[in-house]
Amino acid sequence: MLLAAPWPCLHAQAPGNSVLNIAPATRLTIQRGGAADFTLKAELQPGFHVNSNMPGDDYLIPIRLTWNKDPLEAGQVSYPKPQMEKLSFSPNPISVYTGTFEIATHFKAPASAMPGMAFMNGKLRYQACNNKECLPPRTVDVRVTLDIQ
Amino acid sequence: MSKTVSVIGVGLALACALLWTGCSDFGPAKPAAKVEKKAPDQTAAQFVLKDAVGQPMPEFKLKDADGQTVHPADYKGKVMLLDFWATWCGPCKIEIPWFMDFERQFKDQGFAVVGVSMDEDGWTAIKPYVRDMKMNYRILLGNDAVSTAYGGLDSLPTTLLIDRQGKIASVHVGVSMGKEEFKNAIVQLLNAPRANAAVASGRALALLARPGAR
Numbered sequence: 001m002l003l004a005a006p007w008p009c010l011h012a013q014a015p016g017n018s019v020l021n022i023a024p025a026t027r028l029t030i031q032r033g034g035a036a037d038f039t040l041k042a043e044l045q046p047g048f049h050v051n052s053n054m055p056g057d058d059y060l061i062p063i064r065l066t067w068n069k070d071p072l073e074a075g076q077v078s079y080p081k082p083q084m085e086k087l088s089f090s091p092n093p094i095s096v097y098t099g100t101f102e103i104a105t106h107f108k109a110p111a112s113a114m115p116g117m118a119f120m121n122g123k124l125r126y127q128a129c130n131n132k133e134c135l136p137p138r139t140v141d142v143r144v145t146l147d148i149q
Numbered sequence: 150m151s152k153t154v155s156v157i158g159v160g161l162a163l164a165c166a167l168l169w170t171g172c173s174d175f176g177p178a179k180p181a182a183k184v185e186k187k188a189p190d191q192t193a194a195q196f197v198l199k200d201a202v203g204q205p206m207p208e209f210k211l212k213d214a215d216g217q218t219v220h221p222a223d224y225k226g227k228v229m230l231l232d233f234w235a236t237w238c239g240p241c242k243i244e245i246p247w248f249m250d251f252e253r254q255f256k257d258q259g260f261a262v263v264g265v266s267m268d269e270d271g272w273t274a275i276k277p278y279v280r281d282m283k284m285n286y287r288i289l290l291g292n293d294a295v296s297t298a299y300g301g302l303d304s305l306p307t308t309l310l311i312d313r314q315g316k317i318a319s320v321h322v323g324v325s326m327g328k329e330e331f332k333n334a335i336v337q338l339l340n341a342p343r344a345n346a347a348v349a350s351g352r353a354l355a356l357l358a359r360p361g362a363r
Contacts (some may be wrong), residue, residue: 059236059278089239125236133304133323134238137269 019045019111019128019135022113022142028145030072031110038144040065040103040124049096050126053142056095059135060127067122071113071146074122075106090133113148120144198300198307201317201319206231206309207298211289212266214272214279219263219289221315228255228338230262230331231304233291236278237268241323242257245282247328251335252286258339259313262286265295269303312338 001115023041030036044050051060080101084093107120120143127137195205206221206229213219221229232248234241245264251261264286268274271290279288296302299309308321318338 020158059274060239087239088244129239131238132305132325134235134240134305136267136302136362137237 009115014149018090018138018140019048020050020126020138022124024113027145027147029149030109030114031149032109032113035075035106035108036104038107038120040105041100042097042098042103042124044098047098047130048086048128049085049129049130052084052095052097052098053079054095054132057090059116060094063097063103063124065124066140067105067120067123070119071118072107072109072120074120075108078104078106082135093117109148115148118146118148120146150225158251178307196298198291198320198322201300201309201320202273204317205315206317208310209298210266211291213287214276219287221311224263224311224320225315226259227311228260228313228335229309230260230335231311232262232264233267233299233305233306233307234265235267236274236318238305240284243324244306244308244331245284247331249283249285253331255335255339260335264288265291267291267296267302310334310338312341320325 003133021043023043026064029039050063053062053064053102055062063079065077067077080097080103082095085096085098101126105122122142122144123139125137125139125140127133166235196204199257204326208220208221211219230248230251232241232244234245248262248264251260251283264284265290268290275290276283299307306324310318312318319334
């Protein structure tokens with residue numbers, strides 16, 4: 001009964017003075033030998049941005065979602081279309097995310113995967129700024145609760 | 150009977166274990182994040198940047214690009230602009246050309262700009278940036294110890310003006326003021342009587358600023 005409880009499961013939330021919050025998400029159900037998509041939903045405090053996965057400046061730190069190698073196989077990670085923002089410190093617009101945005105991952109479950117409850121662990125690395133200041137880069141743990149059937 | 154009790158006990162234990170696991174992963178808004186930046190220790194708690202005006206600048210021992218160890222004492226008797234920055238920090242890029250101008254303009258009057266880079270990738274990241282920006286002042290490689298000593302450095306840029314006595318005259322978190330205001334604060338410190346520079350820089354005492362939407 002406990003295993004079937006439809007509670008939302010938290011994936012990650014940066015502590016302390018973080019300006020980025022990761023929204024809770026429902027459990028990911030996946031068939032052995034099958035595939036499923038997971039969407040990580042993030043929200044930034046107003047006024048702040050994070051660099052996109054391709055910020056267009058070698059010195060800027062791109063946002064990056066990476067996953068462990070098991071129990072699922074992580075396929076392509078799809079980042080949303082960035083906004084091109086002209087900020088006071090850059091002569092050219094830079095590629096950023098603001099407000100709420102979603103990063104999707106396509107997972108495959110090996111046919112040999114153990115059925116039952118499991119976790120898929122990953123890391124989200126990002127670096128946030130506003131027009132006046134930047135916060136240090138952060139890497140937060142991301143955990144997806146799996147129901148492998 | 151005792152067998153039944155044992156089965157119930159094992160069941161309860163399993164249920165508790167599942168609940169515990171469930172709570173740790175399902176609970177609302179429970180932070181599950183690991184952060185690279187170390188939590189400030191007691192030393193950091195003792196040094197609060199916003200209350201630091203008038204205090205002696207904290208000690209550090211950092212290397213410059215040539216591998217030379219640098220201490221605050223190396224700048225004894227000088228007015229110093231100490232800038233904590235990083236190559237990935239866009240707003241820091243606004244101030245760097247200003248600081249280069251100040252270095253050019255005032256270095257012969259007993260003034261020095263010192264940039265402490267907080268880049269995790271070290272000189273590999275810093276050296277090309279310094280070259281690209283044509284930075285003309287001394288750059289040091291920061292570390293966790295200096296971050297702790299200066300109260301955690303939660304935001305970059307963080308810039309301190311240091312008087313000739315080695316005391317903190319003003320603290321600026323983020324790009325909190327313009328080039329002319331910085332320049333005026335530096336000139337005030339350079340012109341201040343040597344024994345009383347921090348007090349003479351009355352403006353500097355009011356310059357603590359923290360911009361942003363945090």
